[in-house]
Amino acid sequence: MHIDIITVVPELLESPFSHSIMKRASDKGLLTIALHNLRNYSKNNYKQVDDYQYGGGAGMVMMIEPIDRCISELKEKRDYDEVIYLSPDGELLNQKVANYLSLQKNLILLCGHYKGVDERVREHLITKEISIGNYVLSGGELAAAVLVDSIGRLLPGVLNNETSALEDSFQDNLIAPPVYTRPAEYKGWKVPDILTSGNTPKIAEWRAEQSFIRTKKRRPDLLKEHE
Numbered sequence: 001m002h003i004d005i006i007t008v009v010p011e012l013l014e015s016p017f018s019h020s021i022m023k024r025a026s027d028k029g030l031l032t033i034a035l036h037n038l039r040n041y042s043k044n045n046y047k048q049v050d051d052y053q054y055g056g057g058a059g060m061v062m063m064i065e066p067i068d069r070c071i072s073e074l075k076e077k078r079d080y081d082e083v084i085y086l087s088p089d090g091e092l093l094n095q096k097v098a099n100y101l102s103l104q105k106n107l108i109l110l111c112g113h114y115k116g117v118d119e120r121v122r123e124h125l126i127t128k129e130i131s132i133g134n135y136v137l138s139g140g141e142l143a144a145a146v147l148v149d150s151i152g153r154l155l156p157g158v159l160n161n162e163t164s165a166l167e168d169s170f171q172d173n174l175i176a177p178p179v180y181t182r183p184a185e186y187k188g189w190k191v192p193d194i195l196t197s198g199n200t201p202k203i204a205e206w207r208a209e210q211s212f213i214r215t216k217k218r219r220p221d222l223l224k225e226h227e
């Protein structure tokens with residue numbers, strides 16, 4: 001998979017993909033990420049990418065020209081499955097959205113700033129808008145990092161154990177069961193006996209039950225989605 005990220009602060013996105021699982025994904029050639037500094041697409045001497053809003057009002061708006069120029073240049077090289085704008089008023093990111101995006105080949109992510117982008121960008125250049133939660137960040141970069149991480153770990157071959165992403169929380173609209181490691185007892189706090197019993201079918205049953213109990217207690221809204 002290839003992801004192009006358009007941003008005015010590329011520095012913010014240099015580190016998140018250079019470590020751990022995202023680094024493994026790029027080392028294995030399963031995910032390539034290219035950062036594009038929007039300022040390089042400004043024709044303005046000051047590398048300006050934002051301007052005052054028509055009709056007045058506080059806050060600057062990102063101009064359509066540099067964005068269109070950048071997206072058009074990218075489209076000369078690749079066909080894109082989605083051109084995504086990270087925005088607090090987009091579709092809420094969840095595991096289903098991450099799964100869908102992990103099946104695509106080429107994506108463009110546009111990170112917003114200031115008051116957002118000129119509405120014509122959203123109308124004519126963007127195919128999908130995604131929010132990572134009901135709160136406002138100062139820019140779309142951290143949201144883009146979250147989105148790429150959620151997608152990247154789903155690509156076949158990225159995680160060591162192929163099944164582990166399938167067993168993540170939310171894959172079946174259920175929270176993952178509790179996990180434990182050594183020691184079996186710490187300060188009198190014991191690991192549930194079933195997990196040290198060696199009885200694989202019973203352990204699987206226990207885990208499924210715990211998943212359900214946890215989801216019911218912590219995220220009953222997820223169970224409602226099943227109904």
Ligand code: ADE
Pocket residue numbers: 086087088112130131132133134135136137138139140143
């Ligand atoms: N940009 C600002 N806030 C955001 C959010 N919650 N999700 C995605 N992009 C954003």
